Amino acid sequence: MSSKRNVLIYGASGYTGKLVAESLAQRNIPFYMAGRNQTKLEAARKVVEERFGAPIDAELLVTSNATEELLPLLENVDVLINVSGPFMQLGWPIVEACLQANCHYLDTTGEQDWTIAIQEKYGAAFAAKNLLLSPANSFMWQAGALAAEVVLETKGVDSLDIIYQVDNAQPSVASTKSFLRMQGNPDTQFYLEEGEYKSWPNDKAYTVNLPHQSLPKLAIPWGGACEPVWFKMDERVRNCSVLTAFGDEIINNVILAIQTYNERSQGMTQEEKEQLTNQMGGEMTTSEPAKDNHNRFRSVIVCHGQGNQVTTTFSLSLWAPYTFTGEICAESAKRILNGQLKKVGFQSAAKAFGHHELLEFFHEQGFCNLPTKAAQ
Missing domain, CATH: 3.30.360.10 (Dihydrodipicolinate Reductase; domain 2)
Known part of the structure; x- marks a missing residue:
């Protein structure tokens, strides 16, 4: 895995953003914490460092969700994790920026209509570029x-x-x-x-x-x-x-x-x-x-x-469903950076990385049980 800072959390000052940041820090992945407000981002980083128990390798970026503002920031970013909702109201320019910048897109939405909409508009385009488009990458x-x-x-x-x-x-x-x-x-x-x-x-x-x-x-x-x-x-x-x-x-x-x-x-x-x-x-x-x-x-x-x-x-x-959301976002980013992506385009994490691989990892981390056959 590269030591470059090639993961960006958009909406990092929010509740879920801090959980994603903590999970990335636990994996020693450098990342950007991006959002609209410097003061809120600084406060969020402080909370994450208190939970983590040490300074984290995170750089703060103040930006709107506009495509033209995000594009220069994504030049060296491989994975964007969008935690800024409601997604149908705020997410469109972020997905567009990822497509233009050749950046994998993950988000933590629970919005079914948003998931359907970006599948229809962007699924084929992301697949053509060998990029992952994975909304609802969450509990x-x-x-x-x-x-x-x-x-x-x-x-x-x-x-x-x-x-x-x-x-x-x-x-x-x-x-x-x-x-x-x-x-x-x-x-x-x-x-x-x-x-x-x-x-x-x-x-x-x-x-x-x-x-x-x-x-x-x-x-x-x-x-x-x-x-x-x-x-x-x-x-x-x-x-x-x-x-x-x-x-x-x-x-x-x-x-x-x-x-x-x-x-x-x-x-x-x-x-x-x-x-x-x-x-x-x-x-x-x-x-x-x-x-x-x-x-x-x-x-x-x-x-x-x-x-x-x-x-x-x-x-x-x-x-701990919310903690699991931070964990599966961070683990997905890690697996992309490690070259472990199995399927591109519009995919669930279960398909993108393999359901047995994810279940076995999270079982080892103490989050979940395994199917009976796998447990044997």
């Missing part, structure tokens, strides 16, 4: 993609039913705005049915049953997820749905917020609707949460697989 929605790839190893499985269950969920401000923007749109929260996108209603919760808990839980599409996007282009998969259970109190509050949004947004333009969800998201989550820890912030991603003659289930236990 949501890579954990489900990893679990699904394990389930799809069972011959005959063509349908995926995925549930994220998160203990003591603590959404960040940016995440709340991003997901509320998607949850508020009744036409772009998709599941996959017979290879085609179908829309979930935006104001309905579902009762789900988890194999590891006695009581049923409430769950919502939470924007639709990105697994249906990954697997729409996979000939093995006909059906794919994803629901998320954060805890019944949070789910009920989200449904109430969406019902309010549906009433208030009547007659609004799309821009006005997004301003409204930004406002509501800011009111729902008013401060940055503390860093998650492995004892309190656990998650289980349950993936059921079904075919004509077979059913199977894999439950992926994974702690």
Whole structure:
């Protein structure tokens, strides 16, 4: 791996940006911390150094997200990690800059419509340049993609039913705005049915049953997820749905917020609707949460697989979802720099680097379990 500073975090002063920076520092990867505000960047670097326990090899860059401003900064950068959302509102010029600068693009979005949009506009162009375009390089929605790839190893499985269950969920401000923007749109929260996108209603919760808990839980599409996007282009998969259970109190509050949004947004333009969800998201989550820890912030991603003659289930236990987001971004960057990229263009991390390779690495780091066969 080169010692050059060839990784850039855009939006590095935010909650997720600091986690990505800490994970890069743990891998001894020099990087840039980029964003709009010098004071916030300096404060973020200080937080990361306090967590890391030593100075970090990070250079601060003050820049907007404009393509023309980013291009000179990306001349010697191989990997850009975008953590600045809502991504549909802010991400377009950043992806364009990466394409023009021949730079791999990762982001931490949870926004299904953004993932679909950049696949359609940029997927082929990135592939033609042997570049990776990997949105949702984060707990949501890579954990489900990893679990699904394990389930799809069972011959005959063509349908995926995925549930994220998160203990003591603590959404960040940016995440709340991003997901509320998607949850508020009744036409772009998709599941996959017979290879085609179908829309979930935006104001309905579902009762789900988890194999590891006695009581049923409430769950919502939470924007639709990105697994249906990954697997729409996979000939093995006909059906794919994803629901998320954060805890019944949070789910009920989200449904109430969406019902309010549906009433208030009547007659609004799309821009006005997004301003409204930004406002509501800011009111729902008013401060940055503390860093998650492995004892309190656990998650289980349950993936059921079904075919004509077979059913199977894999439950992926994974702690500290936000910390894992920083880890998978940093590990993806490291593997790109080390020449371990398996597939280019629009790809999930599971496809880009291999699901068994990632699961085995994160198991060794204490983040997750392994499939039974792999554990043997």
